[in-house]
Amino acid sequence: MTLGLGIRSLLAQSVVYLMGGPPGPETIINGRRCLYFGGTGYYAFQEHPELIRAAHEALDKYGMHTATSRNIYGTTPLYREVEEKAAQFFGTEDAVYLPSGYLSNIAGFQGLIQTGQYDMFVVDAEPHWSISDFIYAMRKPVYTFAHGDPDDLRKQLKAHVQAGERPLVVSDGIFPTFGVVAPIREYFQAVEPYQGAIWIDDAHGVGVLGAHGRGTYEYYGLASDNLFFGGTLSKSVGGHGGIVPGKKNLVQAIRAGHIVNGANASPSPAAAAAVQGMTLLMEHPELRERLWMNARTLKAGLKQLGFPMQDSPVPIAAWRLKSGEEMDRIHAELLKREICIQRTRYVGGGPEGALRAVVFATHTTGQIERLLAELKSLV
Ligand SMILES: Cc1ncc(COP(=O)(O)O)c(C=O)c1O
Incomplete structure (x- = not known):
C-alpha cells in the first residue's frame, strides 16, 4: 500500500473562517466573540502576556529574523537559547530548532539515515502529511502497517526485514484528528528483536503528555536510545517552529543538514516566545494538571452523549455523526450560538470528516459544560 498525499481532503475544506484575535478560551471568529474550542494552542500561550512581552523585546532587538540560514550568519543567541531550553525541557543532550514542526519529520529522517544505518521505513498507514509527504523522498523502501495496529506491524516486520537489516518504524x-495516542509501547516491543528504532511525530504530545510534558514516550514510561521524535513549538509551547531533541550525534547531523542550511529559521519574536513557553511549562506543572482535568471533563461529557472516546489526557476530542450534512448542521448551529468547534476534514478524519473540539488549560469548567449542554440540545 502507498500512502496518499491528502489533497482530496484539502480541496474539500473550502469554507474560510477569519480569526480576529489570538486563540484562547474565547476569540473572535468572523467578527463575533465566540467560546473557542477550535485549535491546538493547549495552554493559550499564544495570548499569554509573558510570551507577548518576550516576543516584543526580541523584535526590538533582532528585528523580524536573520534573513539567512543558521550556519551562515543566521544564528542569533535566541535560536541557541531555544535549543538549550528544549534540551533542558526534554532532558536530552541537545536539540535542534527547525523552521516548522512540519519539517521536523524530514529533518529527523535525514539525520537518522545518516547516523543510524536504517534500511527501510515501516510506517502507519494514516500518518500526518508531514510524514507521508517526505518519507518517499528518503530513497529507502517504505512499507505500511494498518493504522494503529501493532499486530499488523509485527506481520510487516516479519515479511520485509531480512537478516542484518534495521527497520525504522514511523x-x-x-x-491529530481524533486525539488517539498510538500504541508505541507495543511498537517498541515489536521492533526491538530487529534492533530497529521508532520515530514519532509528537506535535500534539510535546508539552501535553507525561509528568514533565515530554510527550508520548514519557506518557508510556519508555526510554531508550532507539526512540526518536520531533515536535512543534507552535502548539502547546506557544511559539513557532519545530524541534528535534536527542543525542548530540543526531542533532549535529540535522544541524549540518539541508533544512537548517537551506531555510530561514522561525522569526525572532516566535523563538523568544518559544523559550518563554517552555520556561512556563517547566515552572508550572499545575498547568498540565489543569489541561488533563479539562480534557477528562470534555471527554466524559461527550461519552455521556454517546460518542466513543479514548481514555487519555489528550485534550483533543472528535466524533462523527450519521452524515456529513448532520455534522455541517451541528457545527453551524453551534456557531450561531457563538460556540466554535471544528468541522474538520483533517488527516485521518475519513471521507466525511468529523466534529472536533479541543480544550485549553484556561477553559473554565463552566465553559466546557456550556459546550456540552448546547451539543446535547442539538444532537
Ligand atoms: C501531527 C502534526 N504534525 C506536524 C504538524 C506541523 O507542525 P507545524 O505547524 O509546527 O509545522 C501538525 C500541525 O498541526 C500536526 O498536526
Whole structure:
C-alpha cells in the first residue's frame, strides 16, 4: 500500500473562517466573540502576556529574523537559547530548532539515515502529511502497517526485514484528528528483536503528555536510545517552529543538514516566545494538571452523549455523526450560538470528516459544560 498525499481532503475544506484575535478560551471568529474550542494552542500561550512581552523585546532587538540560514550568519543567541531550553525541557543532550514542526519529520529522517544505518521505513498507514509527504523522498523502501495496529506491524516486520537489516518504524505519537495516542509501547516491543528504532511525530504530545510534558514516550514510561521524535513549538509551547531533541550525534547531523542550511529559521519574536513557553511549562506543572482535568471533563461529557472516546489526557476530542450534512448542521448551529468547534476534514478524519473540539488549560469548567449542554440540545 502507498500512502496518499491528502489533497482530496484539502480541496474539500473550502469554507474560510477569519480569526480576529489570538486563540484562547474565547476569540473572535468572523467578527463575533465566540467560546473557542477550535485549535491546538493547549495552554493559550499564544495570548499569554509573558510570551507577548518576550516576543516584543526580541523584535526590538533582532528585528523580524536573520534573513539567512543558521550556519551562515543566521544564528542569533535566541535560536541557541531555544535549543538549550528544549534540551533542558526534554532532558536530552541537545536539540535542534527547525523552521516548522512540519519539517521536523524530514529533518529527523535525514539525520537518522545518516547516523543510524536504517534500511527501510515501516510506517502507519494514516500518518500526518508531514510524514507521508517526505518519507518517499528518503530513497529507502517504505512499507505500511494498518493504522494503529501493532499486530499488523509485527506481520510487516516479519515479511520485509531480512537478516542484518534495521527497520525504522514511523508513526504520529498522537493522531491529530481524533486525539488517539498510538500504541508505541507495543511498537517498541515489536521492533526491538530487529534492533530497529521508532520515530514519532509528537506535535500534539510535546508539552501535553507525561509528568514533565515530554510527550508520548514519557506518557508510556519508555526510554531508550532507539526512540526518536520531533515536535512543534507552535502548539502547546506557544511559539513557532519545530524541534528535534536527542543525542548530540543526531542533532549535529540535522544541524549540518539541508533544512537548517537551506531555510530561514522561525522569526525572532516566535523563538523568544518559544523559550518563554517552555520556561512556563517547566515552572508550572499545575498547568498540565489543569489541561488533563479539562480534557477528562470534555471527554466524559461527550461519552455521556454517546460518542466513543479514548481514555487519555489528550485534550483533543472528535466524533462523527450519521452524515456529513448532520455534522455541517451541528457545527453551524453551534456557531450561531457563538460556540466554535471544528468541522474538520483533517488527516485521518475519513471521507466525511468529523466534529472536533479541543480544550485549553484556561477553559473554565463552566465553559466546557456550556459546550456540552448546547451539543446535547442539538444532537
Ligand atoms: C501531527 C502534526 N504534525 C506536524 C504538524 C506541523 O507542525 P507545524 O505547524 O509546527 O509545522 C501538525 C500541525 O498541526 C500536526 O498536526
